[in-house]
Amino acid sequence: MIFIDSADINEVKQAVALGFVRGCTTNPALLAKVRQEPQSVIAEICRLVPGPVFYQLTGRTREEREQEAREFYQIAPDKIVLKVPMTTENMALVTELTPEIPCAATAVFSGYQTLLAIEAGCSYVIPYVNRATRLLGDGLKLVREMLEVVRASGRPVEIVAASIKTSDEAGAAYLAGAHHLTLPLAVIQAFGNHQLSEAAIAEFDRYRA
Template sequence: MKYLIDTANIGMIEKCNDLLPIAGVTSNPSIIKKEGKIDFFNHFKKIRQIIGSAKTLHMQILAQDSEGIIKEAHTILENVDKNVFIKVPATPQGLKAIRLLKQENIGVTATAVYTKTQGLMAMEAGADYIAPYFNRMENLDIDAADTIADFAEMIAVYGYETQILAASFKNIAQVNTAFKCGAQTATVAPDILLAAFAVPSIQKAVDDFDADWQETFGDISICDLK
């Protein structure tokens, strides 16, 4: 079970990477838009420097034809680093590109997955990750939990090496459901992930412990005990 953060904000990536056991960073053009007209390649080189080589970085292409997808993928790999996972929408042209990219041993994340057929075909094409859009599926009256569970079952039955990278969440409950249904990974907006720790009862418990300690030992830390 791995958590990735869905953002291109340098400050937030530094914060989450410092505090939380995140496994990587994902982005797409809509996320990048929030940061403005960035120095694209240098921006993502900075992200790589922050998270290190052991964590995954997923970047999305824009082209819609297989030839263009492959060209953009090579450009990203040449200008950021060779370990980036290229996010490719699971369309017919995207599936063709995924097969060709995997022939070059390039890491691929099949994205914009709404249907079981998309996910299953992306597995068959060799995608390293498939990214079902949980909340967007729910908005279309598609059972996201059932879809993810079916993906997990097919991976187990047929031995696909693909991992389910669940995405598009509106709250942490959806993230937990995705994991329960078999997703190995999930990419979550930092505000949703951090909100899970903002429950008032958590801080109250911490404050109560502190008050009880001070009542017993006074205003002295554990480190200062003799």
């Protein structure tokens, strides 16, 4: 599936109106930009999108994160997925939340972290593709490695590729094994465009009555 990576209600509306955007991912930075209560923003997004809505936990302690998880899950139990930053302590929290509450391990940068997320009970694992390319040299290799771990586990865990800056990078992440892509609105809007397609369309237009 294609998700929009945004907490801006207007952007989410534009994406959903296209008909092929099924869900939404958010993070603390995106929510901070809209300057509204996160609960109200997430609730509105849940009303707009047909599929999953990802919210990232921000509590400072494990107890705060667990309470936050249960509060946000109640906004829309049929849609909310909780993004949990990848640490050993946070994966211990995931074991307490799942399977009641679906969770996604985010900021995953290795195969062994993927394995831990799977064993903890995560339904999704989220690599930052472009950031991994900048910091590790090859974000697509990371996606392939994560897919190998998922397949070896035999569990129904899905990869959501994030931190994608271009249409080419999105397509490459999908070919590398990502089950889902979460994209900024600008990338979504450009995803179906190609200069050769535009040239062909312009040529066809010459023959219109």
